[in-house]
Amino acid sequence: MKKWAQISAVLIIGLTGILIFYSLVVTKPVAETVQREAVLSTVEVWVAEPSEHQVVIDTQGIVEPVHVTDLASEVGGRVKFLSPDFEVGQRFEEGQVMLEIDSSDYEAIQAKANSELSEAKLSLIKEKALSRQAIRDWEALGKGKDPNDLVLRKPQLETALARVVAAKAGLEKSERDLERTKIRSPYESKVKKTNVELGSLLSPGTIIGSIYSADKYEIRLPVSISDYDFVEFDSSSEVSFHTDIAGAQHEWKGQLLRTESQVDRSSQSIFLVASIENTDLKNKFLVPGIYLKAKLFGKKIKDTYSVPRGALIGKNRIIIALENDTVSFKEVTIMRSSRDEVIISGGISKGDRIVTTPIPNAIEGMKVNIYDDSVLVD
Secondary structure (H helix, E strand, O other): OHHHHHHHHHHHHHHHHHHHHHHHHHOOOOOOOOOOOOOOEEEEEEEOOOEEEEEEEEEEEEEEEOOEEEEEOOOOEEEEEEOOOOOOOOEEOOOOEEEEEOOHHHHHHHHHHHHHHHHHHHHHHHHHHHHHHHHHHHHHHOOOOOOOOOOOOHHHHHHHHHHHHHHHHHHHHHHHHHHHOEEEOOOOEEEEEEOOOOOOEEOOOOEEEEEEEOOEEEEEEEEEHHHHOOOOOOOOOEEEEEEEEOOEEEEEEEEEEEEEEEEOOOOOEEEEEEEEEOOOOOOOOOOOOOEEEEEEEEEEEEEEEEEEHHHOEOOOEEEEEOOOOEEEEEEOEEEEEOOOEEEEEEOOOOOOEEEOOOOOOOOOOOEEEEEEOOEEEO
């Protein structure tokens, strides 16, 4: 009896649990379905407009003097004068005396050459007089026959004339040697190196120092082979140089001179040479060895599109926003690319709206919002 009572209690509890579970299932709340609006990417566009584009090539180089010259003595002797400015970094004007060798011996040689020339001229005058006298004598005694050269003293006259010419050459050489005792700056220069002191004994060919052209410099500028196609060499081939020193910007203008006409094997670049002058002598920073950044102004390209670099996807694709604000991918022909822009010559048309804002996971036909003139168009 007791056993049946236990079984009945279990059944009652089980039925009660089933009833409670069923009532919970039947009376559970139903979740309301909410329709979410699609979130569209907002993008900026650039309207394609063909124009003439000035190619600007960024490059860099190190300033070098136009001329570097080793000064050598052409005559020998002891240094009797040394300019106090003959020190590294000092400036000399063209023709200014830098060093002078004792000229006493060369003055003596010049005096002797003068004397020899005077004697040679006197001998020539005598021979001319003797030649004229010989002609008169022959006319009186020659009985109408033709005189030979020896009778007319032509060989003696030619010898006397040759002595005059040789004496003049000797005098000119002595004058040159005397002038060479003064070593002058061949151009406006600055001293790079000195090898001599006052009282030094020099022999012909002795290097006394090294100088370089002051305020006239050249810079070798590497450009890639593709950029080289846009370089022009004419009177308008301007180069802009600049550098930042201690927070201050320094700028100079230059001119493109020539190309070295060969490709560097390691970098596959072509070196151009530009000139630069320090017309403002107060600017102390334009000196040999300084590193400068440069901008080359090359060809002007017509009927091309200058597009922001951020608009380019991969190597040669861009995104176009169509009239219904959906996007489409296009392959374009890139003529030139730089860090900030790409120059497109084909693949787009005038009026195309080029998307310049990156779109994550963009797909063909995707709809976008166009941000135009600070107004968001839904």
